[in-house]
Amino acid sequence: MNLHVVPHATCTFCGCVCDDIELHAEGDTIVKAKNACSLGESWFRNHTAERHYPDALVDGREATLDEAVEAAAEYLHAANLPLVYGLSNVTCEAQRESVALAEMIGGVVDSHTSL
Numbered sequence: 001m002n003l004h005v006v007p008h009a010t011c012t013f014c015g016c017v018c019d020d021i022e023l024h025a026e027g028d029t030i031v032k033a034k035n036a037c038s039l040g041e042s043w044f045r046n047h048t049a050e051r052h053y054p055d056a057l058v059d060g061r062e063a064t065l066d067e068a069v070e071a072a073a074e075y076l077h078a079a080n081l082p083l084v085y086g087l088s089n090v091t092c093e094a095q096r097e098s099v100a101l102a103e104m105i106g107g108v109v110d111s112h113t114s115l
């Protein structure tokens with residue numbers, strides 16, 4: 001299998017956004033993330049272009065996107081202080097929408113880095 005090298009890749013895992021990563025890929029699989037820390041290396045090596053999950057889950061069961069949105073709205077409406085948490089593996093656009101949602105519902109935002 002051919003080795004494909006991508007220089008100057010950016011890691012978005014922890015928020016430091018290291019942009020000097022050299023990725024080595026065989027097919028759809030990243031086999032090496034040169035210059036990445038152990039977290040970044042693990043993040044790159046364990047993500048592929050394959051689909052592993054359905055579009056949505058509700059209580060651990062496969063659901064439609066509409067069902068998931070309705071369930072999320074019910075949880076958020078019932079919450080005393082909604083927490084929008086995580087956001088490390090999502091796009092900038094999704095982060096922007098998440099912050100807007102937190103503001104709209106009077107919630108708070110936290111990232112996984114507080115761990």
Ligand code: SF4
Pocket residue numbers: 011012013014015016017018035036037038039040041
């Ligand atoms: S997880 Fe590591 S490589 Fe990735 S952005 Fe953070 S410090 Fe950089």
